[in-house]
Amino acid sequence: MSGGVEWALHCAVVLTTAPSPVPAARLAALHDVSPSYLAKHLQALSRAGLVRSTQGQAGGYELTRPAEQITVLDVVDAVEGSSAAFVCTEIRQRGPCAAPPEACAAPCAIARAMRSAELAWERELRSVTVADLAAQVDDGAPEALARMGAWLSGDA
């Protein structure tokens, strides 16, 4: 899985506390990661409609919806692409013992099992929102999130 998913999720969590737009460069400085590369992933979030971008001075990124309405799956799909990890190439229809096409209306048993597992994975990620993550962070280290929000808004 792409490592940018982790960055995007952390950005989404800290954006929860920022009242005004935050530039990508500042988000990168907060996490000490490559600014240019982080920008790429933030663009993916923007294309998916999770964040809104404003240009010019005092511009940056901000969430478009309340954090309670953004699931972890939304962020992962935005960065990774929503395509399934396992793709069935229908090899049962190939070779000397190929199954007739009319018998292949339904996906094969292997594809069904893999799809079922992916659905379980998605269901789990859909059950956690960015707001939940922020609440857990605040439970573990109170005021840490607030300090980050203040740092993003104000001083260097």
Added chain:
Amino acid sequence: MSGGVEWALHCAVVLTTAPSPVPAARLAALHDVSPSYLAKHLQALSRAGLVRSTQGQAGGYELTRPAEQITVLDVVDAVEGSSAAFVCTEIRQRGPCAAPPEACAAPCAIARAMRSAELAWERELRSVTVADLAAQVDDGAPEALARMGAWLSGDA
């Protein structure tokens, strides 16, 4: 996800019906895939202890356990490697607002959410055995599996 997982699963299912060892070349011919590349994945299965390999004439691969004792997760882990897809790089400990190391004994909320999803995925794959897959194939197309087994053992 690696495409070889599909090949390995199909091979495991058809090996259910073969009483004697089957060479990799014949498995490749049955599915009309690259023999050399399929051999690579069968070696992975062998390293994981799912299949036994015998050399020389009349050699080939055969399952080491009853198909009821081989889960889909076993095959996927053997081919893909059992490492987690999401790896937390602990970026919370970096940057100007870094969390103190003593507060990071437990994994962060993001890593927990991703891990939980992966566990759900693994649980689903662990609940399906190769025997289940074979039974479903036989339900959908009766005798198709038997025909494949006969082709593997005997004629060209």
Added chain:
DNA sequence: GCCGAGCTACTCGGATAGTTCTTGTCCGAGTCAATGAGG
């Protein structure tokens, strides 16, 4: 003091190289079965 045109500086967005991982291929080491000679 108020308004507006111009300007500057800052922002995002997509197009551009480098590196790692997956895909695909090949040939050598080892082994089993068949074969033929000998007893």
Added chain:
DNA sequence: CCTCATTGACTCGGACAAGAACTATCCGAGTAGCTCGGC
């Protein structure tokens, strides 16, 4: 007819290239705010 050494061919196993995807970077298009002159 039985035994056994030899041969042969077939098997796996790991080492070797090609392509794609991820990682990392840069510069141009566009915009918001600030500045300065005019009214």
